Amino acid sequence: MPRSEPVFPANRHALYETHGYSAAIRSGDLLFVSGQVGTREDGTPEPDFAKQVDLAFENLKAVLEAAGCTLSDIVDVTSFHTDPESQLETVLAAKTRAFPAAPYPNWTAIGVNWLSGFDFEIKVIARIPTD
Structure with missing residues (x-):
């Protein structure tokens, strides 16, 4: 059985240390990425929602890159969304920029009432390229 190993991006933000979790765990050829939020480097939320979503995707890309993924x-x-109805247009725009063409990953969106000061969080499972 493969051992699980933590993965962190080069410019890891303070939340990993503050809350004691890994950005991602590599297990075999799978990468399980923890929820990424629109945090600044000091761990505080970006107050502008559109920028917060973009930062969450940038943080996601950095974690994927650290594991050799895209x-x-x-x-x-x-x-995860604190106000899905009013946030949908902004999130869909970011989603379209991230995944402009098929094949698209499967996606589940969940409305929540608390994200520790954030309004959007994204977690993924990726297959690590083996070439």
């Missing part, structure tokens, strides 16, 4: 390696997405 957005095209993602197979499963779960996103």
Whole structure:
């Protein structure tokens, strides 16, 4: 059985240390990425929602890159939204920029009432390229 190993991006933000979790765990050829939020380097939320979503995707890309992956390696997405109805247009625009053409990953969006000061979070499972 493969051992699980933590993965961190080069410019890891303070939340990993503050809350004691790994950005991602590599297990075999799979990468399980923890929920990424629109945090600044000091761990505080970006107050502008559109920028917060863009930062969450940038943080996601940095974690994927640290494991040798890209957005095209993602197979499963779960996103969390504090106000899905009013946030949908902004999130869909970011989603379209991240995944402009098929094949698209499967995606589950969940409305929540608390994200520790954030309004959007995205977690994924990716297959790590073996070439």
